[in-house]
Amino acid sequence: MTAQRHTFLTWNWLFILPALTLLGSFVVYPTLWTIRMSFDTGLGLRLQKFVGLDNYIRLLTRDQFFLNLSTFPPSGAVINNIIWLVLFTTLTVGLGLVIAVLADRVPYEPIVKAVVFLPMAISFTAAGIIWLFVYSPDANTGLLNALITAIYPSWKSVAWVGRVGTVTYSVIIAAVWMWVGFATVVLSAALKSIPQEITEAARVDGANEWHIFWRITLPMLTSPIAVLTTTMVINVLKIFDLIYIMTRGGPQGASRVIAYTMYTETFEAGKGGYGSAVAVIMLLLIIPVMLLNLRRFQAEEAER
Amino acid sequence: MNARLARYLSGGFLHAVLILIAVAWLVPTVGLFVTSWRPRPDIFGSGWWMAFSTFRFTAENYIEVLTAQGLARNFLNSFAITIPGTLLPVLIGALAAYGFAWLKFPGRDWIFLIIVGLLVVPIQMTFVPALILARGLKLTNSLLGIWLAHTAYGLPFAIFLLRNFFAALPRDLVEAAKMDGASDLGVFWRIVIPLSVPAIASLTIFQFLWVWNDLLTSLIFVQDPNLLPLTVGIAKLLSTYGTEWHLLSAGSFILMAVPLVIFFSLQRYFVQGILAGSVK
Numbered sequence: 049m050t051a052q053r054h055t056f057l058t059w060n061w062l063f064i065l066p067a068l069t070l071l072g073s074f075v076v077y078p079t080l081w082t083i084r085m086s087f088d089t090g091l092g093l094r095l096q097k098f099v100g101l102d103n104y105i106r107l108l109t110r111d112q113f114f115l116n117l118s119t120f121p122p123s124g125a126v127i128n129n130i131i132w133l134v135l136f137t138t139l140t141v142g143l144g145l146v147i148a149v150l151a152d153r154v155p156y157e158p159i160v161k162a163v164v165f166l167p168m169a170i171s172f173t174a175a176g177i178i179w180l181f182v183y184s185p186d187a188n189t190g191l192l193n194a195l196i197t198a199i200y201p202s203w204k205s206v207a208w209v210g211r212v213g214t215v216t217y218s219v220i221i222a223a224v225w226m227w228v229g230f231a232t233v234v235l236s237a238a239l240k241s242i243p244q245e246i247t248e249a250a251r252v253d254g255a256n257e258w259h260i261f262w263r264i265t266l267p268m269l270t271s272p273i274a275v276l277t278t279t280m281v282i283n284v285l286k287i288f289d290l291i292y293i294m295t296r297g298g299p300q301g302a303s304r305v306i307a308y309t310m311y312t313e314t315f316e317a318g319k320g321g322y323g324s325a326v327a328v329i330m331l332l333l334i335i336p337v338m339l340l341n342l343r344r345f346q347a348e349e350a351e352r
Numbered sequence: 353m354n355a356r357l358a359r360y361l362s363g364g365f366l367h368a369v370l371i372l373i374a375v376a377w378l379v380p381t382v383g384l385f386v387t388s389w390r391p392r393p394d395i396f397g398s399g400w401w402m403a404f405s406t407f408r409f410t411a412e413n414y415i416e417v418l419t420a421q422g423l424a425r426n427f428l429n430s431f432a433i434t435i436p437g438t439l440l441p442v443l444i445g446a447l448a449a450y451g452f453a454w455l456k457f458p459g460r461d462w463i464f465l466i467i468v469g470l471l472v473v474p475i476q477m478t479f480v481p482a483l484i485l486a487r488g489l490k491l492t493n494s495l496l497g498i499w500l501a502h503t504a505y506g507l508p509f510a511i512f513l514l515r516n517f518f519a520a521l522p523r524d525l526v527e528a529a530k531m532d533g534a535s536d537l538g539v540f541w542r543i544v545i546p547l548s549v550p551a552i553a554s555l556t557i558f559q560f561l562w563v564w565n566d567l568l569t570s571l572i573f574v575q576d577p578n579l580l581p582l583t584v585g586i587a588k589l590l591s592t593y594g595t596e597w598h599l600l601s602a603g604s605f606i607l608m609a610v611p612l613v614i615f616f617s618l619q620r621y622f623v624q625g626i627l628a629g630s631v632k
Contacts, residue, residue, distance in 0.1 A: 059536065068463070
């Protein structure tokens with residue numbers, strides 16, 4: 049009996065052992081090591097010299113590319129990430145909701161949804177090049193400048209991703225173009241799960257479409273909108289590829305975000321400790337979302 | 353005012369808005385696609401929207417980018433990275449998901465909770481130590497390093513998605529098979545996996561696209577220039593020839609071809625996967 053039980057136990061562990069080994073060596077242990085390295089210079093990506101909180105203090109007070117509060121408006125990667133957070137999240141969720149609700153009323157709904165969803169399948173690399181081409185400062189090749197020139201013939205072509213004032217917004221639009229389809233698909237599915245009888249009953253009672261949207265549809269979509277917003281917030285914090293392809297953080301560091309700063313400080317400047325501190329800040333920013341996920345998961349488990 | 357708005361929304365205005373949105377979403381991609389088939393002098397001479405008035409198209413750009421620029425090599429590398437980078441996490445994830453859904457061992461629920469937490473940990477947290485580890489084990493000069501990295505980074509989502517699916521299968525089915533003397537591995541292969549084809553298909557498509565489209569992980573874990581995938585190859589092309597649109601457009605479409613084929617043939621599983629992963 050004891051022997052049998054022993055084998056039984058070993059067998060069970062074997063199912064999760066490969067996963068635990070990989071997660072342990074590539075995710076959990078490295079995460080702890082990165083926290084340790086953030087208190088070190090980490091030059092050459094090795095532990096060199098313990099420096100306490102120096103990396104964090106330098107990042108938050110003296111690195112004008114990371115957080116610069118001395119100018120107006122403030123600038124730096126953190127500020128850019130806040131602009132991303134506000135614009136990317138509201139635009140993807142908002143446009144997704146509008147498209148889902150409008151497309152729900154037409155027979156060619158699947159085509160509209162597929163067209164909007166298509167960019168989700170392609171890479172940030174390809175999307176970056178597609179949008180660099182749209183933004184091309186040459187009005188002969190760049191669609192955006194050509195369109196504006198067609199409307200205002202005296203328009204002087206703008207280098208959308210080459211100017212400090214426009215670069216972040218231009219990249220955000222490309223990202224929104226990619227992710228609206230995701231929001232549309234999620235919200236459209238949620239929309240379809242609202243029982244028809246409820247909206248029909250409201251219509252019989254004389255409610256117009258506008259009221260039905262605000263009083264019935266929207267309140268019933270609260271939960272999917274919340275989940276979607278969390279997903280978009282995580283996306284914003286992880287945004288890297290699009291910046292790497294479209295701007296390399298430029299011009300003059302104007303389009304840097306936190307995830308890009310981590311990469312460039314660690315792997316291009318070789319400052320392992322400094323880059324690790326940036327990574328730890330990313331982790332700290334994402335912990336509220338993690339706790340939210342865990343709580344939601346536990347609530348779902350309790351229902352099982 | 354509101355009544356009028358409602359009337360607009362069910363009439364011509366509604367169709368106009370939707371068609372405008374669809375066109376706006378398609379035009380950037382179509383523009384680059386048309387460009388990829390135009391001769392280089394034409395691309396710089398006139399906008400792609402004029403292409404049908406000159407009507408000169410060529411496959412020259414694709415040939416140049418695949419041969420002279422060597423993207424054919426990157427294309428094969430992308431497959432060499434993506435196929436194991438998809439199969440490994442799906443297989444290892446499915447085994448673990450079965451363990452978490454149907455087996456008992458000490459600390460099971462706690463370990464699973466940690467995996468749910470890992471879902472959102474930024475992979476940036478792991479790069480430096482994981483790279484040191486991979487270098488130490490001499491994994492970065494072959495594809496083994498990137499396979500293992502993609503497997504590890506894909507596992508939390510794979511385990512989470514499949515475990516929820518497996519746990520929802522009828523308990524009687526699993527228990528009856530065990531009564532008949534089936535081992536856990538037998539139940540896993542012959543009952544749980546066949547019943548979970550839709551979930552596994554969605555996960556496989558997701559992981560495949562994620563790995564195929566990945567740039568960041570490859571920048572770090574693939575150090576042999578002969579093994580670089582398409583995404584990195586095109587990023588290099590971009591930094592060398594910033595405005596050579598004939599090369600960049602053709603290169604981008606070679607990169608997009610595989611995801612687009614998957615999208616058009618397997619859209620249903622793709623959408624199901626998104627819904628399973630985000631809203632429950």
